[in-house]
Amino acid sequence: MSRTKITWSEFSWNPVTGCTKVAEGCKNCYAESMAKRFWGKRKFTDVKCHEDRLDIPFHWRKPRKVFVCSMGDLFHPKVPIGFQLGVYETITDDRCERHTFQILTKRPQRMLDFHQAEVVGALPNLWLGTSISTQADADKNIPILMQIPAAVRFVSLEPMLEPIDLTRYIEEEEEWRCDGCGEFYSHFQDATCNHCGYAERHSEYRNQLDQVIIGCESGPKRRPCVNQWIWEVVQQCDEARVPPFVKQMEINSKVSHKPEEWPEWARRQEFPKY
Numbered sequence: 001m002s003r004t005k006i007t008w009s010e011f012s013w014n015p016v017t018g019c020t021k022v023a024e025g026c027k028n029c030y031a032e033s034m035a036k037r038f039w040g041k042r043k044f045t046d047v048k049c050h051e052d053r054l055d056i057p058f059h060w061r062k063p064r065k066v067f068v069c070s071m072g073d074l075f076h077p078k079v080p081i082g083f084q085l086g087v088y089e090t091i092t093d094d095r096c097e098r099h100t101f102q103i104l105t106k107r108p109q110r111m112l113d114f115h116q117a118e119v120v121g122a123l124p125n126l127w128l129g130t131s132i133s134t135q136a137d138a139d140k141n142i143p144i145l146m147q148i149p150a151a152v153r154f155v156s157l158e159p160m161l162e163p164i165d166l167t168r169y170i171e172e173e174e175e176w177r178c179d180g181c182g183e184f185y186s187h188f189q190d191a192t193c194n195h196c197g198y199a200e201r202h203s204e205y206r207n208q209l210d211q212v213i214i215g216c217e218s219g220p221k222r223r224p225c226v227n228q229w230i231w232e233v234v235q236q237c238d239e240a241r242v243p244p245f246v247k248q249m250e251i252n253s254k255v256s257h258k259p260e261e262w263p264e265w266a267r268r269q270e271f272p273k274y
Contacts (some may be wrong), residue, residue: 025133
């Protein structure tokens with residue numbers, strides 16, 4: 001566990017390290033670059049599960065936001081379901097209820113499959129997100145994320161490689177909410193809640209996404225991200241009352257992490273209320 005420079009979180013916890021590329025956004029992976037610097041001969045494609053790291057969060061006394069697997073993907077095909085359950089057991093342990101865990105994956109279908117197979121409902125201290133870089137990513141991954149019950153759902157548009165329209169995904173829509181456990185469903189076909197078995201439910205309106213993170217690519221091989229694209233997403237978020245978090249943008253041909261250097265409209269680093 002260590003402090004992270006990723007501004008939408010505070011600490012990183014890496015029970016899984018290593019990954020393989022599955023999307024256009026993976027081309028210049030920052031984690032792969034870090035692995036080349038610090039891992040010696042081990043390749044980044046060598047996915048490892050670290051049993052000895054599962055109990056690390058038990059020793060944190062002060063509440064913190066925790067990016068889970070910043071150097072890998074918990075839902076990589078090489079990560080066994082049993083190990084994923086071990087990570088979730090840590091998150092749901094009473095000793096960790098004061099912390100907020102943020103899981104970001106490029107494989108939301110595998111995350112959905114896990115939640116359905118293990119009947120995992122919305123956990124109050126767990127945020128679930130998916131990475132998207134293109135409109136095709138958004139149209140493929142966000143509808144899958146929407147099917148997973150979560151206290152907070154978020155997307156990370158980083159690296160943002162083209163204009164992306166999130167309008168249909170961030171507007172409010174009607175969902176069913178279980179009166180027993182508070183679980184949200186995009187539909188309620190069965191007579192009882194799939195999570196707790198309670199039979200009563202009611203409909204509510206809520207945003208499909210609770211936070212949108214936006215950022216250009218960094219590194220010497222970075223691909224262009226036009227600031228107009230970022231502005232358009234911020235405007236979409238404002239119209240839907242969804243918190244935008246601008247992580248970084250290009251200023252004077254350099255990647256800037258300092259909001260004071262940005263246009264005023266871009267100085268938005270907001271978190272969801274939950």
